[in-house]
Amino acid sequence: MVSISKSAETALHTPNTSGPSLVTTTCPYCGVGCGVEVTLDESRQLSVLQGSSDHPANFGRLCVKGSKLLETNSINGRLLSPMVHGEPSDWQTATQTVADKFKQVIAEHGPESVAFYVSGQLLTEDYYVANKLMKGYIGSANIDTNSRLCMSSAVAAYKRAFGADAVPCCYEDLEVTELLILVGSNAAWTHPVLFQRMERAKKLNPDMRVITIDPRKTATSELADSHLPIKPGTDVALFNGLIQYLSQNSGLDQKYIDSVTQGFDVVLDECKQWTLDLVAQTCDIDKALVENFYHLFCETEKVVTAYCMGVNQSTSGTDKANSIINCHLASGKVGKVGSGPFSLTGQPNAMGGREVGGLANMLACHMDIDNPEHRQTVQTYWQSPTIASKVGLKAVDMFDDIETGKVKAVWIMATNPMVSMPNREKIAKALKKCEMVVVSDCVDKNDTLSFADVALPATGWSEKDGTVTNSERRISRQRGIMPASGQAKHDWQIICDVAKAMGFEQGFDFNHPREIFDEYVGLTQADNNGKRDLDLSGLAGLSARAYDGLKPIQWPVNQSAPEGTKRLFTNDKFYTPSGKANFLKTVFTPPEQVTTNDYPFVLNSGRLRDQWHTMTRTGKASALTSHFSRPFLAMHPKDADAMALKEHDLVNLTAGHLSHEQSDICLPLVLDDKQRKGELFAPIHWSTTNSASSNITGLYTDANDKISGQPELKHAAVALTKVDYPLQGKIFVKQSLAVELLREKFAYFVTTPVEQGTLIYFGTEHSEAEVKLWLQINLPLYDEWVSVTGGDVASTFAMREGLLSLCLFMGKEHLDVDTGWISSLLAGGLVDGEQMHGLLNNQPDEQFKQGKLICSCFKVGENTIIDAIQKGCDSVDKLGNALKCGTNCGSCKSELSQLVNQHKGLLAANPNTDPAIEDMIIPVEEII
Structure with missing residues (x-):
């Protein structure tokens, strides 16, 4: 009999006519697959959302995106009729x-x-x-x-090696492993709840080692004992070198190789050339880093290598994944507790x-x-x-x-x-x-x-x-x-x-999704008899009640495994014709989109912590846009110096395959010494529905993996030039302005929701007077306008029926205006003399001088966190006790760790902790 989860059974037996009820569902974001509990109030509206404590993927945890699902679930922006x-x-x-x-x-x-x-x-x-x-x-x-x-490169690699698209690991392996290797994965931001499980495992087992392999030193690297900043696209060289090292240092499981695999000799022959020196040179990293990584892999019994888009999105993505799988097969680290090659899925139902x-x-x-x-x-x-x-x-x-x-x-x-x-x-x-x-x-x-x-x-x-x-x-x-x-x-x-x-x-x-599911289940068992990995025969014939209350379960689910299957290949049997796992010869080939004198920079792409895909859902919530309110281009400070660029400068990017009309991708610059020199990073989320020129995927060519067909979305060759708009600024406005209108007036703009309206960043060739006139024409119901000129910032404020409804700040360069401060003023509506004085002089109240937002859940800014660190909060846990940051969804913990590492040295230099820190401590019971 199929078991039903407790919360689902509660919902099944709760009448739909009166009283609150609890329903368990699944988060619609990343591939972690977190369980979510939603309470419906007496009027049948969604009222409370929390993580499902009994769901094996998250055990009650939710990231900031999942925790804000109700704030993105409005009918606003929905397509409602054909x-x-x-x-x-x-x-x-x-x-x-x-x-x-x-x-x-x-x-x-x-x-x-x-x-x-x-x-x-x-x-x-x-x-x-x-x-x-x-x-x-x-x-x-x-x-x-x-x-x-x-995911297609990961799929192709699994099929080539194992005979099936069969992920061998489970999440528990990430917690019980002795060596966790994260390759091309910023899990702290892309799979936050899973990353929290990794953090907890390392905290409980200090002997656990974590290695991150990524051109960028990301938030995920804060967990790492060692970070390998390899040159983009050189993963195959790195892992082929590992095969050679294993063969030279008694790291091969020859019995396993001989009994359950085939093709190893060809792979070893290809890998013999990859000495430590050649690997270090090709990957452009220190030889000692490579040797330490190889030594740990060789000497550690339980190893998980988890990988994501940094491996898959490449013209050699399938070979990259197979080179990782080769290393696990060669050392016998497949199908065992705490070991295996583990591809982390990007989407909720990929x-x-x-x-x-x-x-x-x-x-x-x-x-x-x-x-x-x-x-x-x-x-x-x-x-x-x-x-x-x-x-x-x-x-x-x-x-x-x-x-x-x-x-x-x-x-x-x-x-x-x-x-x-x-x-x-x-x-x-x-x-x-x-x-x-x-x-x-x-x-x-x-x-x-x-x-x-x-x-x-x-x-x-x-x-x-x-x-x-x-x-x-x-x-x-x-x-x-x-x-x-x-x-x-x-x-x-x-x-x-x-x-x-x-x-x-x-x-x-x-007539019902249960009928489709039942037909699908039947097809998994048709002519199967153990020949195929995907077998759901144990779920055949579910009643409507059993389907509605189906408990999370891992396939295969069949007569041999009625409660599901944690790990695959524990019996050393694979789904190839021979029943043996295949080694695949992998040859290092550089990325197809190579840099030139005209296009000298490598552009990498990825996701942000609080956003999802093209922002059609997450872009609705001001809480999710406050961490990064607009797209950006990250660049190493030395590269910026060489081009006479500084933080917040607007730059245009172009690539060789673009026509002139498509070449204006404009982003503000962020300086980041965690970038490799000569390389850039930009997020993927923005489009023409919320910006003038921020969609970066146009910079990538059609270059793709010849086996999987997966595009190379991590390596474009680009050039950039500074853009000098005579006027830049920010508009905070309660009433929305159509993107089409913005496009007519501003060469550069980005819109983002704030708590009381919309924030518009802009750059334009027009004058201050023309921008103000344009606003007055398009906001005719705003009946009182106040402008202040002189100095570096020109400000304009508009009222509607006596309530503050618009704030406009303009200048020649980027302007720092606190979003929370303006939102609070717009929310209040009525502005007193002191507040107006602050507006006119761009001087926010003390409480709004927090700096960049770090914790989206509790609205804790960077300056507040740094101040707490310098007063004695020299760990993430202490910051959580004092400020609550990191104590809810946990998505900001990596950034908190970065700040602690950057600023606790100041505390060490001044050991006399400010006694005021005691006043900042909040009892743990209150946080819980």
């Missing part, structure tokens, strides 16, 4: 329009002329029916997913999508398109009219074929390729040319929706109902708590409606 050619429509018309066009294109040009581009934001049930429609009914494999951009065939080169349930027996199994089970017989178009190739006209109709679901795909200019040309672009999404505006011929409103988190699978193969329920907003439908319903309108009634007559 749109056809830009006009509101009804579901019958919109569905028939899509079905008719797809049928026409297929009839005239064949099934390869249509494509689906889907998303790791979909639930497994959504993914399943999309895959079924395309591969089993349309008869093409032209369905790919944005998981191609994050793995669920892989399970049901969401990638163009696979069939559902880990079966292969190029395997006739697998094709027969799937078609027979589906009783479908056809089955895809060749690999479909991967993401980059798909948009190539859209651009050339081979693909004439595309359906994009729950993703924003105009922002996330490389070579934005080409994506725009492709979508503009395409005969039919259909977009299903829960938002009414993003960069891709502007190209939609048909826009279909989909449900979002708290409405969606189904399952997701996290990084450790754990299936969890994402439950529908609220009714759909407006006319929105679940993605699986939309797909089934279109399928039936195309004439495929038989295969898509589902």
Whole structure:
């Protein structure tokens, strides 16, 4: 019998008509897959959110993004009705329009002329029916997913080595290992809850060692005993060198190699050239760092190597992952407690999508398109009219074929390729040319929706109902708590409606996601008999009640493992034809996008701590935009000095493949000595919906891994030049201003929500007078305007019916104006004489002189933290006791650690701790 979680059972037995109730669901962000408990009040509104204490992924912890889910769950910005050619429509018309066009294109040009581009934001049930429609009914494999951009190299490497897309580890391994190696992963920001588990494990076991391998010294490196700042793209050289070191220092498990693997001799022969000296030279790091890393790996029994986008997003991403797997196979560190190669999934359901065939080169349930027996199994089970017989178009190739006209109709679901795909200019040309672009999404505006011929409103988190699978193969329920907003439908319903309108009634007559899940489970056991890793036969035939209350569980789930499976390959049996694991020869090849004299800098990209993808959800919450309120470009101070640049200067970036029209990507500079010289970093999240020129993916070419098809989104060759706008400034305004209006006036702008309105950063060729006049024209209801000129800052304030509603600050350079201070004044509305004096002189109250925000949960700024450190709070725990920072979601702990390390030396120089520190201490009971 399938067990039901306690909180889910409570919800199942709570009447829907009165009294508060508790529902357990799953966070919609990263691949950690945290359980979330939501309380519905008497009026059936979401009122309280907290982490699920009994969910094995997070045990009650939530990061700052997860903890602010309710603040992002408003109906504001939602797509609420179908749109056809830009006009509101009804579901019958919109569905028939899509079905008719797809049928026409297929009839005239064949099934390869249509494509689906889907998303790791979909639930497994959504993914399943999309895959079924395309591969089993349309008869093409032209369905790919944005998981191609994050996990496909890891998938290809697992399949090559183990015969299946089988992640061998579980989260517990990260806690019981003796050596944790994090490669190309800033887990402190991208997987914060998982990182907290790592931190706790190291605290409980001081003998545990942590090594980070990354060109940047990130927040994650604060946990590390050693950091290897390797040259970007040299991972294969580093791990090939490790194989050579193991062979020379009694580090090989020869018995394991001989009995359960094959192909090692070829790998060893390739790796013999990689001496310590050559590795250090190629990776551009100190030889002693390399030797220490190799020694620890060789001498430590339990080793986990966890890796993420820094490995995967590369033209050699698959080889990078296989070089890591090779080292674990060579030392026998696979399938054992606390050991293994562990890819950390980027999206909440990237793995669920892989399970049901969401990638163009696979069939559902880990079966292969190029395997006739697998094709027969799937078609027979589906009783479908056809089955895809060749690999479909991967993401980059798909948009190539859209651009050339081979693909004439595309359906994009729950993703924003105009922002996330490389070579934005080409994506725009492709979508503009395409005969039919259909977009299903829960938002009414993003960069891709502007190209939609048909826009279909989909449900979002708290409405969606189904399952997701996290990084450790754990299936969890994402439950529908609220009714759909407006006319929105679940993605699986939309797909089934279109399928039936195309004439495929038989295969898509589902009434509930449980029915789809049950069909999917049945396919995992079809013709399996232990031949395939993905087996959910133990979940077959779930009742509606059992499905609704399904407890998180790791696959395989079958007769042998009815409670799920923590680790794979514990029996040394793999899913290759021979049953042995494969070593793969990996050859070091440098990144494809090489620097030149004209484009001398390497651009790296990544995520920020408090943001997610293209900000359609996290961008709504002022609490999540306060850590970094606008995009930036990080640069080593010595590089900046060489170019006569300083902090906050605006710079334009360009790359060789861009046309003149697409070359104006403008970002403010941040100086960071944790960068390697000659290298830059910028976040991925901003787009034209909230900025003039901040989407950096256009700087990357189509360069991609020839095996996995994953684009190289960590290594672009770029040039930069300083931009001198005569006027820069900030506008704090209660009333929103349309992006289109901002674009007309400001060459550079970024908008971000603040607690009482919107903050707009801008740079312009216009004069102060022209900017003020433009605001007065576009805000006609603001009835009183006060301006102050003279000095370095010109200020303008506007009232509406006596209440402060706008603050404008302008000058020749970047202006430091405290956002919290202005928000508090806007919230108060009425401004007294002292406050107005402060405004006129840009002098905030003392309480707002905190500096850069570090702790989003408790609004604790950098200056406050530094002051506490200098008064005696010389550890993260002491800072938490004094200021609460780091005691809620924990996402800021790495930055707190950085500040402690930077400033505790001042305390040591002055051992007479300020007695005022005692007054800062807050009892732990109050924090809890």
